[in-house]
Amino acid sequence: MKLSVIIATQRRPESLAKLLASIAPQVDSDTEVIVAENGTPEPAQLPAGLPPLTHLHEPLPGKCRIQNRAIEVARGEVLVFLDDDLIVAPRYLEAVRAFFDSRHEFAAMAGRVLPGENPELKAGALAPYLDLPIVDRGDLIVEVRGVIGANMAFREAVFTKVGRFDERLGPGAGGHEEETEMSARLRRAGYLIGYAPRALVYHEVDLSRADRDRFLRVARERGRCRMLHESHSRFEVISKYAIARTRLWIAQALRLPLTRVAREERRLAVAEGMRDGLAAQLKESSKAFNCAP
Numbered sequence: 001m002k003l004s005v006i007i008a009t010q011r012r013p014e015s016l017a018k019l020l021a022s023i024a025p026q027v028d029s030d031t032e033v034i035v036a037e038n039g040t041p042e043p044a045q046l047p048a049g050l051p052p053l054t055h056l057h058e059p060l061p062g063k064c065r066i067q068n069r070a071i072e073v074a075r076g077e078v079l080v081f082l083d084d085d086l087i088v089a090p091r092y093l094e095a096v097r098a099f100f101d102s103r104h105e106f107a108a109m110a111g112r113v114l115p116g117e118n119p120e121l122k123a124g125a126l127a128p129y130l131d132l133p134i135v136d137r138g139d140l141i142v143e144v145r146g147v148i149g150a151n152m153a154f155r156e157a158v159f160t161k162v163g164r165f166d167e168r169l170g171p172g173a174g175g176h177e178e179e180t181e182m183s184a185r186l187r188r189a190g191y192l193i194g195y196a197p198r199a200l201v202y203h204e205v206d207l208s209r210a211d212r213d214r215f216l217r218v219a220r221e222r223g224r225c226r227m228l229h230e231s232h233s234r235f236e237v238i239s240k241y242a243i244a245r246t247r248l249w250i251a252q253a254l255r256l257p258l259t260r261v262a263r264e265e266r267r268l269a270v271a272e273g274m275r276d277g278l279a280a281q282l283k284e285s286s287k288a289f290n291c292a293p
Contacts, residue, residue, distance in 0.1 A: 004076030061172030111151035144184030223273020
């Protein structure tokens with residue numbers, strides 16, 4: 001089985017070098033590596049001594065845009081997508097092959113993502129605001145509803161059937177939700193997604209992520225993105241917002257642990273983002289109505 005490993009990257013040369021070093025010993029004649037760089041004026045200088053790879057470069061920002069270009073040139077039967085701020089476990093590619101070879105019912109894979117360090121020890125009191133894409137559903141292969149962008153894979157035929165990533169979403173565009181939108185498209189097309197515990201990666205614990213303002217900004221961006229690719233009525237959005245405000249007020253009034261308060265703050269920020277998206281939709285509808293002959 002030929003694999004195409006697609007690594008989306010932007011301005012993280014040190015992290016990218018660590019990832020490439022972790023995956024290089026696993027690359028064989030049935031594996032191609034594509035570094036998909038976006039949002040930089042010139043291509044980054046890649047480390048020496050790596051196996052042959054393809055380096056795509058797009059000056060315009062947009063993770064989905066560069067991933068879609070990589071899909072065009074990829075030759076693998078299975079396309080693996082990795083973020084640039086992680087390293088893969090030994091025998092990672094072997095685990096991906098074994099998953100798709102043995103579980104033909106699954107069209108896509110959600111890999112396991114663990115922190116590379118202890119988040120609580122590194123971030124201390126700010127750990128509840130450390131927004132890492134951790135995925136750990138145990139040691140068994142199970143069906144799941146969605147993939148996660150940091151560590152995911154698809155059979156090549158999926159993109160022929162459902163299309164490529166929505167370029168309105170993801171970093172460099174709307175900010176987030178590209179994998180959520182793709183997962184929903186897969187389910188609507190009748191495809192199944194499986195969790196692969198042995199396809200393990202370790203995510204960097206970046207202290208710049210341990211920031212409440214960033215945590216809430218990202219959540220609000222997710223809410224706005226949700227309104228781009230999902231259908232939510234005005235009543236539903238207003239209800240979600242009211243419920244989220246009430247839940248946060250209760251958590252604060254009861255002086256619940258910060259982990260719970262942070263979770264409710266995130267819920268409210270997502271609802272605020274959905275409200276932002278609703279306002280934008282109403283504005284566009286009003287503009288279209290006023291421009292109608």
